[in-house]
Amino acid sequence: MTTRLDKRFAALKEEGRAAFVTFITGGDPDFDTSFEVLKGLPAAGADVIELGMPFTDPMADGPAIQASSQRALRNGATMKKTLELVRRFRDGDNETPIVLMGYYNPIYHMGVETFLTRACEAGVDGLIVVDLPPEEDDELCEPAMRAGLNFIRLATPTTDDRRLPAVLANTSGFVYYVSITGITGSASPEARNVADAVARIKRHTPLPVAVGFGIKTPAQAADIARTADGAVVGSAIVDAIAKELDSEGRAKPGAAERVLGFVRSLADGVHKARAAAAE
Amino acid sequence: MSLSKPNTLRSGPDERGRFGIFGGRFVAETLMPLVLDLDKAYAAAKADPAFQAEIDFMQRDYVGRPSPLYLAERLTEHFNGAKIYLKRDELNHTGSHKINNCLGQILLARRMGKTRIIAETGAGQHGVATATVCARFGLPCVIYMGATDIERQKPNVFRMKLLGAEVIPVTSGTGTLKDAMNEALRDWVTNVENTYYLIGTVAGPHPYPAMVRDFQSVIGSETKVQMMEREGRLPDSIVACIGGGSNAMGLFHPFLDDTSVKIYGVEAAGKGIETGEHCASLKGGTPGVLHGNRTYLLQDDDGQIKDGHSISAGLDYPGIGPEHAWLHETGRAEYVSATDKEALEAFQLCSKLEGIIPALEPAHALAFVSKIAPTLPKDHLMVMNMCGRGDKDVFSVADYLGVKL
Numbered sequence: 001m002t003t004r005l006d007k008r009f010a011a012l013k014e015e016g017r018a019a020f021v022t023f024i025t026g027g028d029p030d031f032d033t034s035f036e037v038l039k040g041l042p043a044a045g046a047d048v049i050e051l052g053m054p055f056t057d058p059m060a061d062g063p064a065i066q067a068s069s070q071r072a073l074r075n076g077a078t079m080k081k082t083l084e085l086v087r088r089f090r091d092g093d094n095e096t097p098i099v100l101m102g103y104y105n106p107i108y109h110m111g112v113e114t115f116l117t118r119a120c121e122a123g124v125d126g127l128i129v130v131d132l133p134p135e136e137d138d139e140l141c142e143p144a145m146r147a148g149l150n151f152i153r154l155a156t157p158t159t160d161d162r163r164l165p166a167v168l169a170n171t172s173g174f175v176y177y178v179s180i181t182g183i184t185g186s187a188s189p190e191a192r193n194v195a196d197a198v199a200r201i202k203r204h205t206p207l208p209v210a211v212g213f214g215i216k217t218p219a220q221a222a223d224i225a226r227t228a229d230g231a232v233v234g235s236a237i238v239d240a241i242a243k244e245l246d247s248e249g250r251a252k253p254g255a256a257e258r259v260l261g262f263v264r265s266l267a268d269g270v271h272k273a274r275a276a277a278a279e
Numbered sequence: 280m281s282l283s284k285p286n287t288l289r290s291g292p293d294e295r296g297r298f299g300i301f302g303g304r305f306v307a308e309t310l311m312p313l314v315l316d317l318d319k320a321y322a323a324a325k326a327d328p329a330f331q332a333e334i335d336f337m338q339r340d341y342v343g344r345p346s347p348l349y350l351a352e353r354l355t356e357h358f359n360g361a362k363i364y365l366k367r368d369e370l371n372h373t374g375s376h377k378i379n380n381c382l383g384q385i386l387l388a389r390r391m392g393k394t395r396i397i398a399e400t401g402a403g404q405h406g407v408a409t410a411t412v413c414a415r416f417g418l419p420c421v422i423y424m425g426a427t428d429i430e431r432q433k434p435n436v437f438r439m440k441l442l443g444a445e446v447i448p449v450t451s452g453t454g455t456l457k458d459a460m461n462e463a464l465r466d467w468v469t470n471v472e473n474t475y476y477l478i479g480t481v482a483g484p485h486p487y488p489a490m491v492r493d494f495q496s497v498i499g500s501e502t503k504v505q506m507m508e509r510e511g512r513l514p515d516s517i518v519a520c521i522g523g524g525s526n527a528m529g530l531f532h533p534f535l536d537d538t539s540v541k542i543y544g545v546e547a548a549g550k551g552i553e554t555g556e557h558c559a560s561l562k563g564g565t566p567g568v569l570h571g572n573r574t575y576l577l578q579d580d581d582g583q584i585k586d587g588h589s590i591s592a593g594l595d596y597p598g599i600g601p602e603h604a605w606l607h608e609t610g611r612a613e614y615v616s617a618t619d620k621e622a623l624e625a626f627q628l629c630s631k632l633e634g635i636i637p638a639l640e641p642a643h644a645l646a647f648v649s650k651i652a653p654t655l656p657k658d659h660l661m662v663m664n665m666c667g668r669g670d671k672d673v674f675s676v677a678d679y680l681g682v683k684l
Binding site: 108 | 313471576
């Protein structure tokens with residue numbers, strides 16, 4: 001089965017460029033602003049969208065993404081509303097892949113089958129669930145695959161060659177390489193270490209490898225895009241959203257447009273990376 | 280020849296770390312190799328008689344074990360029913376049962392060659408016990424503690440600092456125990472090479488729930504022997520308070536197959552379960568996944584974790600150890616609750632009648648004992664785990680009682 005993710009990565013390979021993968025939290029800071037940003041991401045240069053499912057206790061995330069979850073939850077975000085964001089997005093865009101990213105509890109609480117049915121109906125393409133390692137594949141990964149969704153796994157510097165095959169076994173769409181041992185938005189990775197790690201993963205799988213955690217500037221994004229099939233930026237975009245709030249935590253007028261302007265600058269870095277390298 | 284499977288409730292968890300559907304290893308990939316390493320290292324240590332001998336030696340000479348099993352005559356007289364024994368784990372070095380687990384884990388961390396210890400703490404008892412064993416073995420120690428808890432447990436914060444630990448206030452989320460645990464997990468994810476995460480309760484990813492239970496089981500094992508010496512038979516019931524549930528699991532586990540022994544776990548009902556302001560995960564929660572394991576959690580309709588409330592910072596956790604969740608569903612243990620107010624009354628009663636100032640945590644257990652003991656016959660033998668002493672709580676209790684110090 002060819003999914004939107006497969007098609008998108010194949011097309012980018014054809015074009016000879018890396019994917020720019022953007023992360024925002026669903027409903028951050030509020031439903032309407034979040035939808036405006038989401039809707040504008042493809043035109044701003046996003047090739048793949050990761051949409052965070054807000055959770056009170058995001059253990060693998062840093063302060064920026066945790067704060068974005070809290071903003072969203074404070075303003076009434078729920079799993080149903082996150083799925084509603086995707087459904088509305090699909091009304092205007094049937095091409096850009098959307099991957100839901102988050103933690104297992106809100107999914108488990110909704111019920112795995114109910115969640116999968118609703119996610120498929122909304123137009124979700126894949127799932128990244130941080131606290132479900134391959135050891136727990138029967139929980140969600142296997143049912144999600146049966147439902148036709150890609151299950152994207154994180155590989156990390158601690159995932160050694162012995163463990164990689166297990167991590168990759170049920171992974172589809174792409175592999176998300178977490179470039180540092182740490183939380184999102186912390187230390188930035190060394191480009192050379194990343195190149196080695198991407199090469200190591202590629203010896204085990206034909207899947208595209210996107211790299212994330214700690215990429216904050218257009219230049220860093222470009223560095224990663226030279227060696228990986230995709231660069232993921234999350235905390236930096238979420239921080240840009242945080243800067244658009246007034247003293248009462250409401251989005252200022254024109255917030256979405258300015259956030260998308262920042263996304264565009266990052267996208268340019270990724271998209272020009274290989275052209276610049278070839279010169 | 281095939282051996283028939285022994286009929287026991289004490290063989291859990293299975294190889295996936297499950298007690299029934301509860302438990303498991305729900306952690307990020309970065310931590311998974313560490314959790315698997317720990318599993319292997321603990322299995323090897325457990326099979327090594329030298330490891331157990333090291334623990335036994337330290338338990339005796341450093342902690343002061345065995346802790347006495349004490350017949351509480353005046354409480355017994357007062358309740359005019361069951362014969363009440365207190366297992367005196369509050370007499371341990373550092374003032375609570377927490378040291379039993381810390382000692383086991385620090386010896387394991389040393390075997391594994393780890394050079395830095397991190398831990399979370401709520402009331403500060405686990406933080407103090409961790410800082411203590413780190414001082415004893417010369418390892419640097421970082422304790423994560425919710426900013427709210429730091430405010431209400433100042434004496435323990437100072438104790439940890441005296442012992443050489445660095446106490447990091449956690450302001451993310453709601454600044455309580457669950458957030459401290461999140462921060463500790465974040466530290467571990469960042470410092471995977473040298474750091475050992477010393478979890479303080481029977482929760483977290485496998486093997487923690489089983490390992491912490493094993494280190495705490497000394498409570499129940501001693502109780503069994505001491506009761507046989509004193510009364511020539513097993514107790515009729517055993518009672519312990521439950522936040523994460525480590526002192527309770529330690530008391531309960533050796534008795535799980537003794538079906539004549541009734542088992543009671545007492546959760547914190549805060550201002551009353553009906554008010555929604557409580558920490559009773561089993562009575563007022565539903566199954567979910569948090570901090571590496573599936574268990575009962577306080578959560579809302581969307582699967583977001585709710586904050587617990589209790590007068591006792593040590594019970595203030597929105598989850599409960601997975602083995603308790605399983606014992607609850609199988610019916611082997613009965614889980615009940617006591618409110619802030621009931622615990623405060625028991626706190627004062629025990630101080631006045633027995634000359635023992637209990638921690639607010641076991642005061643919850645005693646509150647339940649005060650309800651049930653009068654209804655039981657005089658030959659009913661009841662053991663309650665006095666898992667901590669109340670020195671740390673005198674300021675906040677004075678505050679609750681409106682006394683200015």
